[in-house]
Amino acid sequence: MTIQNLIRPTIKALKPYSSARDEFQGVSAEMVFLDANENPFENGVNRYPDPHQNKLKTLLSQIKNVPTQNMLLGNGSDEVLDLIFRMFCEPYVDNVIILPPTYGMYEVLANLNAVKTIKVPLSNNFQPEIDSILNASNSKSKILFLCSPNNPTGNSFSSIEVETLLNKFGGIVVIDEAYIDFSKQSSWLDRLEEFPNLIVTQTLSKAYGMAGIRLGICYASTEIIATLNTIKPPYNVNELTQNKAIENLKNANLVKNQIGEILKERTDLINELNKINFISKIFPSDANFILIKVDDANKRYNQLISKGIVIRNRTNQHNCENCLRITVGTRTQNKRLLKILKDL
Known part of the structure; x- marks a missing residue:
């Protein structure tokens, strides 16, 4: 398995949109910006935001101990998850595996992207059934979603079972860690470099108390992040969200x-x-x-x-x-x- 083999051909061939802030990134008090058709009267938000959220990523990198090139920010985790679908899943061809009971947006996003959902229920004690998952998967199974701690059950999945799935599942494994800050278990960010097929998603909506600003975070290999950056909207995280996140993240x-x-x-x-x-x-x-x-x-x-x-x-x-x-x-x-x- 290679990541390139999992990416949709149309995505690999895609030439990303180049925004005004991609073409010129210099900052100087003497610069006059007449390149992006913005309103020239300064009010704090009349300019487009940094499309790559560099200041915010630098701060997150210090907090999470993950390099900035291994993260992508989105308009909530839902946008991050939607981008993952678009990157890997061919509509009407591929499928994803979810483990009910779990977060309902996985199935909603699958339906929006015309991707089949294969449901493999959790065990009676709400743990992944490894054999059932592997038996249910096929050559078109692109993504396995693991919500840990799980919503709505609240429990974390066994790290041994998750590692087994990372090694044996033939596609991308997305571990949704929206609630990891309340857990006794370590984040899978600590082992991101071990598994090229691992994507970890987190959010500022829960423990960080910023549900209203809508900021989701995706952590993955540089290869995956580079491709996600080619398909994300150019200014998907607005200026107000970036500034508020920086302000609150500094108050550890x-x-x-x-x-x-x-x-x-x-x-x-x-x-x-x-x-x-x-x-x-x-x-x-x-x-x-x-x-x-x-x-x-x-x-x-x-x-x-x-x-x-x-x-x-x-x-x-x-x-x-x-x-x-x-x-x-x-x-x-x-x-x-x-x-x-x-x-x-």
Whole structure:
């Protein structure tokens, strides 16, 4: 297997769009920019943003210990995932493998890109079934999506099983680490250089508290990143997003403290949820949410809505019958939730 053999022929032959900021990247106070048909009156956002987000990537490189040439930034993780589909999957020909219950956008993006989805359910304890995955794959299986920690179950996948899949699956393995900052397990970024077929996606929407700016991150080999850069929109991450991300990423202590508080609240919340009689099971969580099994998910969901509490009803997902997903809130929010649940 080589990465070049996995890339769509039309993508390999593509000549990328060259933006004004690609053709000239110099910065000088004396420069007069009359090249991009921008409004010339300065207001802070009248110029196009850096198409390669160099300042932001440099800061992320220091935080994640990954070279800038091994990362691509996108308008949320959804854009990053969509670009991965476009790079590797030939419409109406190729397929991808997902492991339900899992993040629903994988299947949505597959449908948008006219790519078949092969579903191989997780085991009863929500771990990948290696033999089933490998048996289900074929020569047209381009991508395997592993969400770890998994959404909506909250658990991380066994590192031994993931490594086996990285070595044996004949395509790209995307490990979605949206919730890795809440996990006891190490990120697969630490082993990025070992596996040429590995792509790791992360986000600033969860632990970093920046869901509103929409910034997703893709980490992969320089070969994969170089190709993704040829197909991404030229200015896909706006100036406001770049500046806000830089500002917040510099406040490492705040992020660390908030993660610590969320983890403490998660433990306390689990302890209290165990005391509620209509909750029959609380699944182990390595994320900032908890999946619980109740007597009647629809009933309990509607009861909470009527009391002003919004959670997610996951009862229709595979092997999640009568399950609700609760995001860990602040101490005040969690106390309010628990009081209402106990009153029910």
